[in-house]
Structures are given as C-alpha cells and as structure tokens.
Amino acid sequence: MMKLPIYQVDAFARTVFGGNPAAVVPLESWLYDTTMQQIAAENALSETAFIVPKGNEWEIRWFTPVQEVELCGHATLASGWVVLTHLQPRREVVRFASKSGELSVARAGDRLAMELPRWMPEPVAAPPPALARALGRAPTETLAHGSKYFCVYESASDVAALQPDFAALRTLDRYGVIATAPGAERECDFVSRFFAPGAGVDEDPVTGSAHCLLVPYWGRVLNRSTLYGKQISARGGEIWCTLGKDAVTLAGHVAPYLVGEIEV
Numbered sequence: 001m002m003k004l005p006i007y008q009v010d011a012f013a014r015t016v017f018g019g020n021p022a023a024v025v026p027l028e029s030w031l032y033d034t035t036m037q038q039i040a041a042e043n044a045l046s047e048t049a050f051i052v053p054k055g056n057e058w059e060i061r062w063f064t065p066v067q068e069v070e071l072c073g074h075a076t077l078a079s080g081w082v083v084l085t086h087l088q089p090r091r092e093v094v095r096f097a098s099k100s101g102e103l104s105v106a107r108a109g110d111r112l113a114m115e116l117p118r119w120m121p122e123p124v125a126a127p128p129p130a131l132a133r134a135l136g137r138a139p140t141e142t143l144a145h146g147s148k149y150f151c152v153y154e155s156a157s158d159v160a161a162l163q164p165d166f167a168a169l170r171t172l173d174r175y176g177v178i179a180t181a182p183g184a185e186r187e188c189d190f191v192s193r194f195f196a197p198g199a200g201v202d203e204d205p206v207t208g209s210a211h212c213l214l215v216p217y218w219g220r221v222l223n224r225s226t227l228y229g230k231q232i233s234a235r236g237g238e239i240w241c242t243l244g245k246d247a248v249t250l251a252g253h254v255a256p257y258l259v260g261e262i263e264v
Helices: 033-043 073-087 129-135 156-160 211-222
Strands: 003-011 020-026 047-054 057-063 093-098 101-108 111-117 141-145 148-152 176-182 190-196 201-204 226-231 237-243 247-252 254-263
Touching (some): 033 057, 057 073, 073 101, 073 111, 073 247, 111 211, 176 211
Antiparallel strands (some): 003 254, 190 201, 226 237
C-alpha cells in the first residue's frame, strides 16, 4: 500500500465551485498505467494529472475516468499551480514534458499563464449527418482537427441552448466536439462548450486544449491576437487568450479546494 499526495483545484475559476476541477498527483516515478487509470476513475473528475520530476523540470500525463489523453489544458494549469505554490514556490515558471510537447505555466499577477500548442481547425468537406443530429442543431460551419470536431454557430444563445445526445456523440469517429460562437457584445469575444462522451466526459466545464483551436480560429475571424473567451458550461470559466506564432497562451485564475493523501 502506497500513500500519495493529492491536490484538487478549480482551474479557470476565481472561486471554488466554478471552472473545471482537476486532481493533481505528484509522483517520484511513474506508476503502472492501470494504476493511474484506476486512480483517475476513482477521482471521477474530468481529468487527473500525474507529474514526475525530470531534472529541474517535470513530466506530465493526464487521464480521464476512462482513458489517457494527449493533452489537457486545465489539469496542466492546475499542475502548474501545485508546483509553483506547494512544491517549488520560489519558481516563476515551470515546464512540463508531455505527449504534446513542452508546456509551460508561469505566474501572471493574480493569474497563471499557460503556453499550449497552436492548432488550426480545417474545414470538413462532408460532416457526418450524425454530428448535427447528436448536437440537436446544425452548425453553420464544421471543421476538425485530430480527435475533435469544431462546430461554429451564429450566436452564443445557440451554443447555450444545445442539449446533445451523448449516446449518439459516442458513435462519432472523433471523441470530442467543440461548439462555439461569437460572444455577446461587450461580454466576451467568443463562447464555447466542449463535449467528450467518447472519453468519459459528457460535458467538460472548461477545456484548455479546445482553446488550442479556438484561439487561432477566432483570432483569424476577428483579426485579433488577444481575446477573452468564456466557456458557458454549467460551472462556467473565463480565459484570457494570446495568439502567438507557434503557440497560444491561456491565462486564468486557480481556486484551491483540497489537499490530501490517497492510499493505493
């Protein structure tokens, strides 16, 4: 039986019970994949991050309750908070080696700023008819990148009104679906929601990895390099975004919820 530290924080939230909760488990060395998956399932959060020291920096992996994923933004922000607040509080920046390349989290006033890959969604010539049916409303534009569909709607109210058929979404050939629209005037530049029932998360409260696509798309549409986005899930979250040449920078608040210990 091992005892491991665990932290749970709400990422992209000013206060607890908002944003996206993530668990972070610092390790001295990697556990078996099956053990990490079991811990993530037991936590029953959209993501559990595991971090292991590597020289002066860290390695990171992310698990939903049912599978490992190639990138998770909010759990990376949470992991950065754990390192910069508890494990190495004298640091200003922490870097994580991951399956999606090197990621960084830095102090930015009362927020943390995270650098993630920049990805541009590409138009889908023939979207599967099941996609619009599962979402309950046809998007005006359908794009995709990697494991995610990217569906654009006319208004924030269209995105807010979506009531997806999650069982139908699980049958798609990509596990994630981003729904997005321009923000209401003076409220934000764009809104989004993210559905990933194929990865064990029906609706993710705030999704950093989705913004790897959202920021380049809306940066091009709005001809802006700085953007303010809101993810309009039930918990909600806000993200300050900067579009760089090769990366996107996402800044947000982190609200700590739990510090404890698990036995496995």
